[in-house]
Amino acid sequence: MKIVDRYIAGMVAVFVLSAVFAFSVLIICNNFYASSDLLFSKHVPFSVVAMINLLDAPATIVLSLPVASLFGVMLAIGQLGRSSEITAMLCGGISLFRIIVPVLALSVFLSVATYVLDEVVVPRASDRAYDLKATLKEDNQGENIKQNVFLRNEEGAIIYVAQFDTASRILGRTQLYEVEDNGWYRITNSFGGRFENDMLVLNNGWTHLYNESGELIGREPITTPMVRPFSRKLQEVYEEQRDASTLAGGEIAEQISRLQSAGVDSIAFQTDLQFKYSTPVACFIFSFVGFIFSVFSPRKETFVGMLYAIILVLIYYICISVFKSLGKQGIIPYPIISAWATNAMYLVFGVYTFITVRR
Secondary structure: OOHHHHHHHHHHHHHHHHHHHHHHHHHHHHHHOOHHHHHOOOOEEEHHHHHHHOOOOOHHHHHHHHHHHHHHHHHHHHHHOOOHHHHHHOOOOOOHHHHHHHHHHHHHHHHHHHHHHHHHHHHHHHHHHHHHHHHHHHHHHHHHHEEEEEOOOOOOOEEEEEEEEOOEEEEEEEEEEEEEEOOOOOEEEEEEEEEOOOOOEEEEEEEEEEEEEEEOEEEEEEEOEEEEOOOOOOHHOOOOOHHHHOOEEEEEHHHHHHHHHHHOHHHHHHHHHHHHHHHHHHHHHHHHHHHHHHHHHOOOOOHHHHHHHHHHHHHHHHHHHHHHHHHHHOOOOOOHHHHHHHHHHHHHHHHHHHHHHHO
């Protein structure tokens, strides 16, 4: 049995690695094509463009591994089926469940490898790629301007900023809402301000004090800079962020903490975090479903199996896109549902088909 396991696992591994290579090369070539504007319009050196694309390659491989698992398994098992080796195994007393064990074992390894690659290699490579891309944008100061920003500090004060320059940390028109100990509240309107270390500094404006009934009690100008505590980590909430798919899980969790501390809805990042965990599992799901389809029709022509694979991938990524969009918008209030629903549907479908095939 060990010889059979090694033979099946070896066949699947060869086809999966070939598919990973093919898909990775295809996507990298497409990235080079998309970067042609940098070469010919902005005259960026080829070495810089090549380095950016190579640094983006690990993220490309992460995206290609689940799809490569499906195509690799279907090609390998389809080949065994067409040469009647699957039939010979079944006639020799080897159960269908026993045949799938080495495939699932390899798919678990691929899922773990995808997760490790996405957590360890991708963030480091993406950091370097992000720095290179940032140097190309350094003359575009408009990238640093954020409009209509709402923040909240540890004391519960709410801040509205019409314009926030994340590079210089200078604030445009700002409104600060604070609640006093006696239940009164103070609203400060400032026409200029800035963040300094862990402090908010406001000047050139007016402050208004209201009682609990909303009556105006007092009004006075800001003659000296008004200083309020505001931690640096909360200031960083609206600084330019990389795509969550290129961040490690810990970095996404840290961003969620910042958003929640600032009183900002973090469901989009919570959804990204759950997809960070569900994506590697797709290697296992696709391998399982691909095996079932290949066994179900082992003597079909190769192009028919590829057609099945393309349809499965297309439906999968349509579902992923829809659920991710619904999750980020909060229409699906539980990120764990939006991230894992597609995997769950494919797993149920695979188990049902597997039971049907065994009969």
